Structure formats: C-alpha cells, structure tokens
Amino acid sequence: MKKKWALILGASSGFGGASAVELAKAGYSIFGIHLDRQATMPNVHKIIKKIEKEGQQAVFFNINAADHIKINDTLDEIKERFASDKESDKVHVLIHSLAFGTLKPYIGSSPSECVTPAQMSMTLDVMAHSLVYWTQGLVFRNLLAERGRIFGLTSAGSHTVIPNYGAVSAAKAALEAHIRQLTVELGHMKVACNAIMAGITDTPAGRKIPNFDKMLYSAEHKNPQKRLTTPEDVARAIVALCDEKCDWISGNVIGVDGGEYIVNYIGDKSSHK
Numbered sequence: 001m002k003k004k005w006a007l008i009l010g011a012s013s014g015f016g017g018a019s020a021v022e023l024a025k026a027g028y029s030i031f032g033i034h035l036d037r038q039a040t041m042p043n044v045h046k047i048i049k050k051i052e053k054e055g056q057q058a059v060f061f062n063i064n065a066a067d068h069i070k071i072n073d074t075l076d077e078i079k080e081r082f083a084s085d086k087e088s089d090k091v092h093v094l095i096h097s098l099a100f101g102t103l104k105p106y107i108g109s110s111p112s113e114c115v116t117p118a119q120m121s122m123t124l125d126v127m128a129h130s131l132v133y134w135t136q137g138l139v140f141r142n143l144l145a146e147r148g149r150i151f152g153l154t155s156a157g158s159h160t161v162i163p164n165y166g167a168v169s170a171a172k173a174a175l176e177a178h179i180r181q182l183t184v185e186l187g188h189m190k191v192a193c194n195a196i197m198a199g200i201t202d203t204p205a206g207r208k209i210p211n212f213d214k215m216l217y218s219a220e221h222k223n224p225q226k227r228l229t230t231p232e233d234v235a236r237a238i239v240a241l242c243d244e245k246c247d248w249i250s251g252n253v254i255g256v257d258g259g260e261y262i263v264n265y266i267g268d269k270s271s272h273k
Contacts, residue, residue: 199257
C-alpha cells in the first residue's frame with residue numbers, strides 16, 4: 001500500500017497542530033504549512049517530534065500559505081519528493097486551518113479605526129480563498145488522491161455577529177461556500193469536503209479576539225457538557241471523518257462543540273446540575 005499523506009495549512013498550533021498529531025497516530029505522514037517566528041518555533045518542533053514518535057514523516061514549510069509563488073513552489077517540491085519516493089504519490093487529506101485576519105470594526109469615528117480594503121482582502125484571501133488555490137494546485141499536479149478528504153475550519157461567526165469579527169466572519173462564510181463548491185466539482189474524484197464548525201476553543205488565534213476571555217466564560221457555562229471544546233476534540237472528529245465508512249458525508253458544515261451552539265439561554269444556574 002502507498003503511504004498516506006495529509007497536507008495541513010496552519011499546522012503549528014490549534015486545530016491544525018492537533019490534527020497533525022492525531023492523523024499521525026492514524027497512520028498519516030504530514031506536510032505542515034505554517035508561518036512562525038523564532039519565538040513560536042519550539043511549539044513547531046514539539047509537534048514534529050510527536051508526529052515522528054508515531055513513526056510518520058513530518059515535512060514542514062515555514063511560509064505564507066496565501067503567497068501564490070510559495071504555494072506553487074511548495075507543491076512542486078511535494079511532487080518532486082513523491083517522484084523519488086516509490087511509497088508515496090498522493091495527498092489524501094487537505095486541512096485548511098489558517099487563522100490570520102484583521103479584527104477591526106467596519107464602522108468607526110475615523111477611517112483609522114475601521115477595516116481597510118487591503119485588510120479585508122487579506123483576511124478573505126488567507127482565511128478562505130487560499131483553500132481553493134491549494135486545492136487547484138494539488139489537482140493540476142495530479143497530487144490529490146481519489147476518495148480524499150478536504151476540511152475547512154469554520155466557526156459560528158460565519159453566520160452570527162461577534163464584535164470586531166466582521167472580516168473574519170465574511171471569510172468563514174466564504175470558506176463554507178468554497179467547501180460546497182469543491183464538493184460538487186470534485187465529486188467525480190469521490191473527494192469528500194466538509195467544513196468543521198468547532199465550538200469556542202482556547203487557542204493562540206482565539207486569544208487575539210477582543211474580550212475573548214468573556215467568550216470562553218460564556219461558552220463553558222452554556223455548554224451542556226460544562227467544558228470548552230479542545231483542539232483534540234476537533235482533531236479526533238477529523239480523523240473519524242477520514243474513515244472510508246464516512247465516504248458519503250460531504251458538503252456539510254459539521255458542528256464539533258458538545259452541543260454548545262444549540263444552547264441559547266441556560267436559565268437559572270441553580271436549576272442545572
């Protein structure tokens with residue numbers, strides 16, 4: 001059998017990092033795309049060690065995942081690696097977990113307080129459109145496996161309002177639209193595409209959202225299971241969806257939150273144990 005590979009965009013922390021480790025446990029080697037400076041590189045090395053501890057390969061690229069030149073150069077390198085490795089020839093899983101966007105309001109008392117056209121474009125390009133470009137690159141090079149999987153990490157912010165989250169909200173909505181479109185256009189390859197809507201999770205990206213501590217408090221107290229979602233919860237769900245028994249699950253937004261999203265009002269605290 002050919003070796004299975006996963007390509008993870010945003011592999012150095014949060015959902016991407018946890019998914020890299022869980023997929024390694026399930027027998028996948030990992031191509032990790034990340035953008036880290038020296039201060040956060042120790043965590044990257046920690047993830048690589050965990051992957052290798054499972055007996056899998058870890059090939060990481062420290063690049064801007066929305067840079068079209070870098071996208072093409074990286075995919076060309078992957079193709080070259082496969083050409084010299086008789087055990088590998090396809091990418092079986094693509095995960096988009098990029099969290100780099102502008103957290104500014106649309107409206108303010110002056111232009112300097114508001115999101116700019118450049119910031120809006122950058123947020124949409126990184127957090128949504130880049131999924132399409134990486135997928136195109138894989139297909140053009142015949143690197144995407146038949147019956148493969150594509151996942152995009154979304155959030156409830158794709159269709160609800162969070163202060164200063166407007167540009168990211170638009171990106172998440174676009175990401176879900178891209179997943180639907182890819183589901184149809186890759187149907188002939190039997191590639192299953194799904195958006196994963198995680199519950200509120202304490203991640204480095206989340207901590208950049210203004211008043212995130214209040215969001216964490218609210219999510220934990222309204223969650224039926226009385227805890228926050230973890231990156232590992234999401235990673236395990238992704239691994240489960242990679243099973244061949246889940247071939248027919250495609251084109252969806254799948255909640256992984258322990259029931260958090262469906263709860264609107266938790267009532268009197270004293271009436272709940």
